[in-house]
Amino acid sequence: MKRKLSKKLQFLSKLQETQSILATKKKISKKRHRSKKSVLNNLSSIAEVLPEIKEKTEKQFHLPKGSQAKARQKLVITEVKQLSMVLDHPRFKQNPFAAIHEHLKVSLDPVKEDPLKPLKDKRAEKQNKQRRRLAPVKMEE
Numbered sequence: 001m002k003r004k005l006s007k008k009l010q011f012l013s014k015l016q017e018t019q020s021i022l023a024t025k026k027k028i029s030k031k032r033h034r035s036k037k038s039v040l041n042n043l044s045s046i047a048e049v050l051p052e053i054k055e056k057t058e059k060q061f062h063l064p065k066g067s068q069a070k071a072r073q074k075l076v077i078t079e080v081k082q083l084s085m086v087l088d089h090p091r092f093k094q095n096p097f098a099a100i101h102e103h104l105k106v107s108l109d110p111v112k113e114d115p116l117k118p119l120k121d122k123r124a125e126k127q128n129k130q131r132r133r134l135a136p137v138k139m140e141e
Helices: 002-041 044-060 065-088 090-094 096-107 117-134
Strands: none
Touching (some): 065 090, 090 096
């Protein structure tokens, strides 16, 4: 009887030790997790810098509006002339859809299929698989 009781006490003491160890490990991991989250959530310093960067980029890509307006005006004039010529054309007056179809047939080159394209695609897929396989795997802590 005493032996059983002593064994139970030993078991319970070991169980209590392991539970306390696990609890401390859990607390430590929670602290680490919180610290990582706090770093990600603390973006106020970045928010302060962003308006300055935005102003710099806006100044760099600013184009003069006068030249754009002139180019747009020239384009409108040429398109209006082209449209009036098309509308006055006798073939267009007879059958507009046939005229448009013929124009597209003449102006657009037919797309030629490359006979080696499927082979090139397969080769590219194999190379991508090899690159992914050889790329170092990043492990999270």
